[in-house]
Amino acid sequence: MDRRRFLGAAAAAATGAVALPGLAEARQGIDAALSGSDAGDLAYLDGAFERHRGGYRGRPPAVVLAEMRGDLDLLRDVLSRPHAAGTRADLARTAAGITGLVAIIQHDRSDQRDAHGWFATAEQAARESGDRQMLAWALARHAMVPLNYGAPRSAADLAMRARAEAGQAPSAAAALAAAVTARALASAGDHQGALRSVADARLIAERIDGSQAADTWFGYPLQKHHVHLSQAFTLMGRTREAYAEQEAALALTTSPSVMTRALLEMDAATCLHADGDPAAAADKAVGIWERLPQAYREGLVRSRAEALHQTLPGAAHTRLGEALAS
Structure with missing residues (x-):
C-alpha cells in the first residue's frame, strides 16, 4: 500500500467514512495534470527534513535510521519525476539535508564506507541546489568521518573546503567548519593551526543566533561548540582548556544525549592520562563503558574509547581492554 492510500484508509477508519472506489485515483490524476502536482509530497518531505534534523533526542542511532526508511523511499520516487527548475532546486536542497x-x-554507527557514500550524495544534491551553506554543512559533517576514524589530514582538507564554501558571514555551517578544522589540525599535530581555527570558531559562535544557533543537526548551539572544542583541546593535550570546555558542555546538555555525555567523559579520561594518571583514566573510561547502554557500544563512543586504550600503558591498558572486550 503506498503512502497516499495508507493515509486515506487511516482517515476513513477514524471518521467511519467509506471511500468511494476510484476517488483517490481521480484526485491523483487531476494532481498530475496540474502544475505543482507533487506539492503534497514535496511539503511532506520538507516536513520530514525538519522533523529528522532535530537529532537523536535520546534514541539510539539505529532506531532513528529505521524511522527514516520510508521517507528515503519517497524521496527517491519524487526525485525521479520532472520538476520546474525552482522546484527542483528546493527538492535538491531537501535531498541534501x-x-x-x-x-x-551511519558515521555514528561506525559504518564508514556507507557514511562516505551518503555524504557524497548529500554534497552532490547541495551543489545542484546552489545552496553554498548546505554544501558547507555537508562538507564539514563529512570531514568528521575521517577525523573520527584515523585520517586527520583528509579531515582537515574537507573541513577547510567547508570553511571556504561557508564564506565570511557568520553561520552555523561556518562555525562547524571552523571547529572541525580545529579538531582535524589538532589530531594531525598542527597545534598552531588548530588554535587559529579555535579562535575562528569562537568568533563565529559569538555572532550567530536564532535558527543558526538552534539545537539541531543543522544548528550550532553553544553546547555543540563546547563539545567540539573539548575534543580539540584534548587532542592538543591542553587539559586545562579541555576540562573547562567539558564542564561548559555538560552544563548545557539538558536532553538525554547519551552519546554526547559519553564522548565528553571519554575526553575527560583522555585528559587524565595526559596529566599523568593512566590508572584514573582507565577507571573513568571503564565506568563510562559499563554504564553505556548496549545500543551505543558500537560506533563513535567505542572508537573514542579504543583510541584511549591504545595509548594506555600496562595495567591500565589491560583493564580498559578487558572492559571493551566484554
Missing part, C-alpha cells in the same frame, strides 16, 4: 542526516547516523 535528508541524505546528510543518514550519513551522520
Whole structure:
C-alpha cells in the first residue's frame, strides 16, 4: 500500500467514512495534470527534513535510521519525476539535508564506507541546489568521518573546503567548519593551526543566533561548540582548556544525549592520562563503558574509547581492554 492510500484508509477508519472506489485515483490524476502536482509530497518531505534534523533526542542511532526508511523511499520516487527548475532546486536542497542526516547516523554507527557514500550524495544534491551553506554543512559533517576514524589530514582538507564554501558571514555551517578544522589540525599535530581555527570558531559562535544557533543537526548551539572544542583541546593535550570546555558542555546538555555525555567523559579520561594518571583514566573510561547502554557500544563512543586504550600503558591498558572486550 503506498503512502497516499495508507493515509486515506487511516482517515476513513477514524471518521467511519467509506471511500468511494476510484476517488483517490481521480484526485491523483487531476494532481498530475496540474502544475505543482507533487506539492503534497514535496511539503511532506520538507516536513520530514525538519522533523529528522532535530537529532537523536535520546534514541539510539539505529532506531532513528529505521524511522527514516520510508521517507528515503519517497524521496527517491519524487526525485525521479520532472520538476520546474525552482522546484527542483528546493527538492535538491531537501535531498541534501535528508541524505546528510543518514550519513551522520551511519558515521555514528561506525559504518564508514556507507557514511562516505551518503555524504557524497548529500554534497552532490547541495551543489545542484546552489545552496553554498548546505554544501558547507555537508562538507564539514563529512570531514568528521575521517577525523573520527584515523585520517586527520583528509579531515582537515574537507573541513577547510567547508570553511571556504561557508564564506565570511557568520553561520552555523561556518562555525562547524571552523571547529572541525580545529579538531582535524589538532589530531594531525598542527597545534598552531588548530588554535587559529579555535579562535575562528569562537568568533563565529559569538555572532550567530536564532535558527543558526538552534539545537539541531543543522544548528550550532553553544553546547555543540563546547563539545567540539573539548575534543580539540584534548587532542592538543591542553587539559586545562579541555576540562573547562567539558564542564561548559555538560552544563548545557539538558536532553538525554547519551552519546554526547559519553564522548565528553571519554575526553575527560583522555585528559587524565595526559596529566599523568593512566590508572584514573582507565577507571573513568571503564565506568563510562559499563554504564553505556548496549545500543551505543558500537560506533563513535567505542572508537573514542579504543583510541584511549591504545595509548594506555600496562595495567591500565589491560583493564580498559578487558572492559571493551566484554
